[in-house]
Amino acid sequence: MRNIFLLFVSLFFLQGCFFKHDPLISALNEDEFTRKFVKDKEKYEIQILYTEVSKNTLGQTEFTDFQFQLNDQKYFYPASTIKLPITVMALSKINELRAGGSNISLKSKIKLSLINDRKEIIIKDSITSFQNLIADVFLVSDNSASNVLIDFLGYNYFNLSMRNSGYENTYLNHKFNPDPFIDSTWIISTLDNDIISSKENKITVLASSNISNLKKGKKRFIDGEIINEPLDFSSKNRSSLTDMHNIMKNLIYPEITLSKFNLNVEDYDFLRYWMSRLTFEDLGNKYITNDKFFNSYNKFFIHGIDTVLKKTDIRVYNKIGQAYGTSTDSAYIKNYKEDIEFFLTATIYTNNNEIINDDIYEYSDIAIPFLSKLSNILYKNLTD
Numbered sequence: 590m591r592n593i594f595l596l597f598v599s600l601f602f603l604q605g606c607f608f609k610h611d612p613l614i615s616a617l618n619e620d621e622f623t624r625k626f627v628k629d630k631e632k633y634e635i636q637i638l639y640t641e642v643s644k645n646t647l648g649q650t651e652f653t654d655f656q657f658q659l660n661d662q663k664y665f666y667p668a669s670t671i672k673l674p675i676t677v678m679a680l681s682k683i684n685e686l687r688a689g690g691s692n693i694s695l696k697s698k699i700k701l702s703l704i705n706d707r708k709e710i711i712i713k714d715s716i717t718s719f720q721n722l723i724a725d726v727f728l729v730s731d732n733s734a735s736n737v738l739i740d741f742l743g744y745n746y747f748n749l750s751m752r753n754s755g756y757e758n759t760y761l762n763h764k765f766n767p768d769p770f771i772d773s774t775w776i777i778s779t780l781d782n783d784i785i786s787s788k789e790n791k792i793t794v795l796a797s798s799n800i801s802n803l804k805k806g807k808k809r810f811i812d813g814e815i816i817n818e819p820l821d822f823s824s825k826n827r828s829s830l831t832d833m834h835n836i837m838k839n840l841i842y843p844e845i846t847l848s849k850f851n852l853n854v855e856d857y858d859f860l861r862y863w864m865s866r867l868t869f870e871d872l873g874n875k876y877i878t879n880d881k882f883f884n885s886y887n888k889f890f891i892h893g894i895d896t897v898l899k900k901t902d903i904r905v906y907n908k909i910g911q912a913y914g915t916s917t918d919s920a921y922i923k924n925y926k927e928d929i930e931f932f933l934t935a936t937i938y939t940n941n942n943e944i945i946n947d948d949i950y951e952y953s954d955i956a957i958p959f960l961s962k963l964s965n966i967l968y969k970n971l972t973d
Contacts, residue, residue: 668910743787893961914940
C-alpha cells in the first residue's frame with residue numbers, strides 16, 4: 590500500500606512538471622476572437638514570442654520566454670519592422686564616422702541631394718538631420734526617411750553588420766514602397782560637403798534553400814491584371830521573429846543581453862524615446878492635421894485600431910510592419926505606475942482571397958484586432 594501511495598505522489602508531481610502553466614497558450618484560448626484564428630493557425634501563419642520580465646531574490650532582472658508556432662525557417666514578409674534595425678545601424682555608422690574624425694551627430698544638419706537613374710539631380714541640398722529622419726520612421730513609419738537611411742548605410746554594410754551582431758536571419762535587398770523617389774539615390778553629405786552616404790555596389794542576398802513559405806498567394810495583381818501565379822519572396826527583405834524579439838530585448842536591456850551593437854548610452858536613450866512615442870507626440874504634432882494618421886497609428890499592440898487613446902498609462906516601445914497581407918508588431922510594453930513589463934513579438938497573415946498585391950487584406954477585421962487583443966489579454970493577466 591505504501592509503495593502505491595508513493596507511486597501516486599510521484600505521478601502527481603511528474604504531471605505538474607509536464608503541465609506547467611503557459612501564459613501565452615492560456616491567453617490565446619481565453620478569448621473567443623483569438624481562439625477562432627488559433628484553430629486555423631496554419632492558414633493565418635501565426636507566430637508569437639512572449640517574454641515575461643521579473644526580478645529574482647537578488648533583485649536581478651530575469652526573462653521567461655514562451656512561444657507559439659515559432660519557426661525561423663518559415664518566411665514571412667517583415668515589411669516596416671526591419672526599419673528598426675536600420676535605425677540602429679544608422680546610429681552605429683554615425684559612431685564609426687565620429688571615431689574616424691567626422692563631426693557628424695544625430696542632431697547636426699545634413700544635406701540631401703537626389704540623383705535619378707540618368708544621373709540627373711532632382712533635389713539639391715535639402716537640409717535635415719538624422720534625428721528628424723529617425724523620428725519620422727517611428728512616428729509614421731515614413732518610407733522616404735527610411736530609404737534615405739538605406740542609402741546612408743548601403744545594403745552590404747547593413748547585412749554584414751546585422752550578421753556580425755548575431756542576427757543572421759535579417760537582411761535588406763530593396764527599399765520601401767510607396768515612395769516617389771524609390772528608383773533614385775540619395776547623396777548625403779555634411780554641411781562641409783563631405784559625402785557620408787554609401788558608394789558600394791549592392792550584393793543581393795537570396796533566401797537559403799531551407800527557408801519555406803517563400804511563395805505567397807495563388808494569384809497576384811500587377812499592372813491592372815491578375816496573374817495566375819504566386820509572388821516569389823526569395824529576393825525580398827527578410828527577418829525572423831527571433832531576431833526581431835532579441836533586437837527589442839537588446840535595446841531595452843543591453844546590459845543583460847550583452848549587446849553587440851556599436852551604440853552608446855545616449856543612442857539607446859534616443860531609440861527608446863522615439864520607439865515609445867505616439868504619432869502626435871513631440872515632432873509628430875506636424876501630423877495632427879493629416880487625416881491619414883491618428884495618435885496610435887504606429888501601435889498595433891494595446892491600442893489596435895482605436896483612434897482615441899484609452900490606456901495612457903501604458904508605454905509601447907515598438908516597430909510595426911504591414912504589407913502583402915502580413916501584419917507584425919515587435920514591442921516592449923511597460924506600465925511604470927504598476928511596474929508591469931513584458932516583451933511581445935507576433936505576426937499574422939490575412940489574405941482570404943489569396944491574391945497578392947490587390948490591397949484586399951483583412952487588416953482591420955482580423956489582423957490588428959488579433960494583435961491588440963492578444964497583447965491586452967497578456968497585460969491583463971499580469972495585473973491579476
